[in-house]
Amino acid sequence: MGTVTTKYFEYGQEEMDYLQRVDPTLGAAMARMGKVERVIIPDLFAALVHAIVGQLISAKAVHTIWERMQNQFGEMTPHHMAIQTADNIQKCGMTMKKAVCIHDIAQTIAQGALNLEELYDLPDTEVIKKLTVLKGVGKWTAEMLLINSMERRDIVSWGDIAIRRGMMKLYGLDTLHKEQFEQFSLRYSPLGSVASIYLWAISFE
Missing domain, CATH: 1.10.1670.40 (Endonuclease Iii, domain 2)
Structure with missing residues (x-):
């Protein structure tokens, strides 16, 4: 579940x-x-992980990997994901490159180098700018977060x-x-x- x-x-x-x-x-x-x-996924970190998983693969594949990740790790929080190994994340069925990105982003947020909550106060273009600094996050991934988590309108x-x-x-x-x-x-x-x-x-x- x-x-x-x-x-x-x-x-x-x-x-x-x-x-x-x-x-x-x-x-x-x-x-x-x-x-x-x-x-949509209201939690920004979980939504970001979901968007990275979803890069260039089918919706069906995303669903399978996402279910596995939730079963495997339970909590989808930066602190919890930062203590996992990229190997463990990769075992859920994604590429090693994506697993490393998820792990690195979790560490960046857990260590306080990026505060996701601050994104709520920024306009769309600034949110995209902040997110695309993260390794593995391009404009598409940032735009998915804007719709599929933050419910931005346009x-x-x-x-x-x-x-x-x-x-x-x-x-x-x-x-x-x-x-x-x-x-x-x-x-x-x-x-x-x-x-x-x-x-x-x-x-x-």
Whole structure:
């Protein structure tokens, strides 16, 4: 049984109405699909570990590794993960590179070199800047944390293949250039994260 607490990303009819108004194509898909729930991890450290595990692998693989980690280690806290070896973390099914990153980040936070709580007071761009200093954390991982833990409202990640695929499917595009992507993202603003939740769902339909 998993030990990490989860909840749904909070949004409602007001946000759905807004997106349906600014983008009728997305709006039609939303009307067809109804409310799509996105499970998030409120604890920042656990969410960061989950995002690192999720880099470049399928959702199914992430689920398996994440279950194993919770069964193996119980508490997903910086102090608890800092005393594990990278070898032990790696045995849950991830690459050694990811295991080393998780271990190093746990130590950095446990030793007080980074205070995750301070991120709540920072704007999105600053959160990304602070997180990408950590080894193994790129912009995509930081953006996943912004949506999947901090519930920031306006994140649409160019680095996310599924979001790009969802966009292409939604608008019937064979290719998607960054400029087009930016235009769609601006259209969804300030509720890009809710649009992202639908784009993920559309990409896997």
